[in-house]
Amino acid sequence: MSIRIGEQERLFSLETEHTLYQMKADETDVLLHLWYGPRTGADMGYRIRTVNRGFCGNPYEAQERLDYSLDTLPQEYSGNGVGDYRSAAVQAEHRSGSMSVDWRYAGYRLLKGKEKPAGLPGVRGNADTEGLEIILEDKAGGLAAYLAYWVFAEYDVIVRSARIENRGEAAVFLTKAASLCMDFPYGRQEVIHFHGRHAMERIPERVPVPAGGRLAFESRRDMSSHQSNPFIILTEPDTTERRGICRGFMLMYSGNHLEEVSADQTGSTRVVCGIHPEGFRWKLEPGDSFQTPEVILSCSEAGLNALSRNYHRLIRSEVIAPRWRGAKKPVLVNSWEACYFDFDAEKLMKLARSAAELGMEMLVLDDGWFGKRDDDTTSLGDWDCNEKKLGCSLGELSERIHSLGLRFGLWFEPEMVSPDSDLYRAHPDWALADPGRYPMVARRQLVLDMGRKEVQDYLFDTLSTILKGARIEYVKWDFNRSVANVWSRALPEDRQGEAAHRFMLGTYRLLERLTEAFPEVMIEGCSGGGGRFDAGMLYYCPQIWCSDNTDAVERLEIQRGTSYGYPPCTMGAHVSACPNHQTGRTVPLETRGIVAQAGTFGYELDPSRMTEAEKKTVKEQIAAFHRHEKLTTGGDWYRLDETEEDWTSWMVVSPDRNEALVSVAATHVRANGSFPFIRLQGLDPEKVYLREDTGERLTGAALMYGGIPLPQFAGDYPAKQIYLSGGQEDAAGEG
Ligand code: DGJ
Numbered sequence: 033m034s035i036r037i038g039e040q041e042r043l044f045s046l047e048t049e050h051t052l053y054q055m056k057a058d059e060t061d062v063l064l065h066l067w068y069g070p071r072t073g074a075d076m077g078y079r080i081r082t083v084n085r086g087f088c089g090n091p092y093e094a095q096e097r098l099d100y101s102l103d104t105l106p107q108e109y110s111g112n113g114v115g116d117y118r119s120a121a122v123q124a125e126h127r128s129g130s131m132s133v134d135w136r137y138a139g140y141r142l143l144k145g146k147e148k149p150a151g152l153p154g155v156r157g158n159a160d161t162e163g164l165e166i167i168l169e170d171k172a173g174g175l176a177a178y179l180a181y182w183v184f185a186e187y188d189v190i191v192r193s194a195r196i197e198n199r200g201e202a203a204v205f206l207t208k209a210a211s212l213c214m215d216f217p218y219g220r221q222e223v224i225h226f227h228g229r230h231a232m233e234r235i236p237e238r239v240p241v242p243a244g245g246r247l248a249f250e251s252r253r254d255m256s257s258h259q260s261n262p263f264i265i266l267t268e269p270d271t272t273e274r275r276g277i278c279r280g281f282m283l284m285y286s287g288n289h290l291e292e293v294s295a296d297q298t299g300s301t302r303v304v305c306g307i308h309p310e311g312f313r314w315k316l317e318p319g320d321s322f323q324t325p326e327v328i329l330s331c332s333e334a335g336l337n338a339l340s341r342n343y344h345r346l347i348r349s350e351v352i353a354p355r356w357r358g359a360k361k362p363v364l365v366n367s368w369e370a371c372y373f374d375f376d377a378e379k380l381m382k383l384a385r386s387a388a389e390l391g392m393e394m395l396v397l398d399d400g401w402f403g404k405r406d407d408d409t410t411s412l413g414d415w416d417c418n419e420k421k422l423g424c425s426l427g428e429l430s431e432r433i434h435s436l437g438l439r440f441g442l443w444f445e446p447e448m449v450s451p452d453s454d455l456y457r458a459h460p461d462w463a464l465a466d467p468g469r470y471p472m473v474a475r476r477q478l479v480l481d482m483g484r485k486e487v488q489d490y491l492f493d494t495l496s497t498i499l500k501g502a503r504i505e506y507v508k509w510d511f512n513r514s515v516a517n518v519w520s521r522a523l524p525e526d527r528q529g530e531a532a533h534r535f536m537l538g539t540y541r542l543l544e545r546l547t548e549a550f551p552e553v554m555i556e557g558c559s560g561g562g563g564r565f566d567a568g569m570l571y572y573c574p575q576i577w578c579s580d581n582t583d584a585v586e587r588l589e590i591q592r593g594t595s596y597g598y599p600p601c602t603m604g605a606h607v608s609a610c611p612n613h614q615t616g617r618t619v620p621l622e623t624r625g626i627v628a629q630a631g632t633f634g635y636e637l638d639p640s641r642m643t644e645a646e647k648k649t650v651k652e653q654i655a656a657f658h659r660h661e662k663l664t665t666g667g668d669w670y671r672l673d674e675t676e677e678d679w680t681s682w683m684v685v686s687p688d689r690n691e692a693l694v695s696v697a698a699t700h701v702r703a704n705g706s707f708p709f710i711r712l713q714g715l716d717p718e719k720v721y722l723r724e725d726t727g728e729r730l731t732g733a734a735l736m737y738g739g740i741p742l743p744q745f746a747g748d749y750p751a752k753q754i755y756l757s758g759g760q761e762d763a764a765g766e767g
Pocket of ligand 1: 443
């Protein structure tokens with residue numbers, strides 16, 4: 033039983049294998065957050081201390097208790113304007129103009145059988161998944177909040193969301209509806225957030241929460257963004273990769289988001305996350321409700337690596353569609369960096385033939401196959417094959433590719449429209465634009481109003497026609513600009529604040545319909561690389577192109593940052609040509625292969641232009657990928673060497689701890705360097721492991737505490753992979 037209800041049904045404890053989440057409705061019916069951390073087996077209410085602090089007022093019903101203030105108590109879901117001066121979880125405009133929200137506990141319900149939140153992606157679960165619903169009421173405002181908590185005990189994960197209902201008789205406008213608020217009353221905290229830019233996404237930065245201040249991590253681009261991923265980690269100052277308490281907050285949403293982390297006058301830390309309130313104004317007619325996205329929470333007392341593994345396991349098993357869980361994915365070759373817009377069927381067939389000879393398994397035809405598209409100025413929205421350019425139909429091309437034993441994938445950018453397109457000429461009103469203003473243009477394209485059903489239907493029909501007309505096993509779903517001018521012709525004036533979220537709901541609806549209609553087609557998410565790398569997209573797309581930056585050295589940082597929240601099997605990673613198209617750097621093919629094997633593994637080059645020696649290396653890489661695929665996609669991932677600047681290393685260990693693959697890539701080789709040892713993790717200390725490249729046998733304990741020597745590297749950006757297998761014999765070699 034993962035949910036315990038006690039003390040006359042006012043104390044709620046949610047337990048996972050190693051963690052406890054606890055809250056309690058107090059004598060004033062305020063829902064207090066008591067604990068989210070390691071299991072304690074106790075009522076953590078003893079930690080609530082009330083002190084009469086100046087300028088911290090008292091709720092009317094507790095006015096004689098000068099020490100009792102909403103401003104200092106840890107709240108489970110904060111209101112607004114009624115005496116808690118920290119960040120609000122919910123803000124509303126009532127008919128009277130009042131903006132106050134004052135939550136009081138009004139009951140609970142045990143839940144069984146997880147369903148995803150209406151209209152949104154959600155952590156999957158099953159009929160046995162246990163949950164709890166807590167009901168809060170703002171009586172004067174006529175609002176109710178239904179807080180949902182789902183327990184995924186084996187992953188140490190709790191999934192939280194809120195639904196806000198208008199129980200009153202007049203319309204209410206929600207101007208903020210966060211998915212979660214959580215208070216940590218004592219102890220300094222630090223935050224790891226994942227910032228970036230196009231071609232350099234999810235770079236971790238660790239910052240202290242400033243006393244009395246607020247940190248905000250956000251996107252207002254109507255995409256989860258390259259600039260700020262909807263995932264933060266709250267850590268205690270002494271937490272490292274290997275030890276210490278940390279808590280993750282991952283918003284399962286692909287649009288505007290805000291993660292606020294603030295520390296108040298008493299040193300208490302508050303986290304609020306959800307849809308970004310700026311530009312958000314949702315009208316709730318009487319009886320209507322608003323559903324927030326889910327937040328995936330995890331807590332670890334064993335450091336950041338353990339926290340990441342909780343997310344990896346949960347995403348692999350409960351976010352990715354069952355069809356793709358642990359599925360063997362084809363080694364693909366993508367045409368983008370091989371040809372850009374310059375191709376026809378013959379050129380693609382040449383590429384495909386050499387790809388097939390080397391053991392690649394799928395050709396993905398990227399941008400440029402449709403409408404009149406020979407560059408990025410035209411044709412988005414006209415999803416019909418440019419047969420003149422190709423020299424044949426898509427059906428014919430795909431048959432020819434299949435005859436080589438390869439599968440076939442195709443690129444789309446469904447939410448976009450080029451001003452120079454038949455679609456725009458027929459339906460200019462389908463593009464987002466403010467009245468009386470020219471819309472912002474980016475990459476010479478506009479954005480479709482995805483909230484409109486006719487737009488969704490058009491895209492469903494056109495994409496379905498293409499998918500039915502040719503043998504297509506894979507779709508790359510791109511999204512190449514930030515959204516602006518979020519004004520919808522389909523919405524009345526007082527609902528324009530809904531347009532941004534309705535845009536996301538429309539995109540999810542389209543993805544839902546297409547994945548239902550074509551369950552065998554794997555969709556790889558993409559947004560100019562990794563601009564929409566989030567748990568919401570992963571619900572529909574089992575993998576996402578990690579970055580437009582394919583330089584292996586830069587990828588070390590990008591993939592390492594991504595690995596804090598997302599499993600390697602979701603990270604689109606390809607070997608590309610050198611000099612690299614983004615940085616001009618030349619990195620050995622072996623290193624490029626090792627780095628791409630830390631993700632989904634594929635190629636982004638024209639193999640027909642390779643030398644015989646390179647072709648031989650590629651064949652070996654593909655063989656190595658197949659050999660270790662189960663281990664790398666399903667094993668436990670560890671980031672090693674958190675403090676080293678000259679190299680990056682990581683390892684993956686099979687769940688039974690019988691196998692491990694260690695990778696190390698040097699970014700700076702030193703003359704006459706020291707003799708560093710890389711200390712491994714996750715092995716069985718008692719087991720003896722055979723190191724394949726040297727034939728050495730060492731115990732897991734030796735490998736973890738003593739480590740393995742950093743290879744004696746020379747040259748530019750060398751890398752090495754070391755395979756370890758656990759035998760039955762002891763270190764002395766005795767059976
Ligand atoms: C951005 C993607 O990330 C690239 O891989 C490629 O598909 C281009 N778009 C095509 O326009």
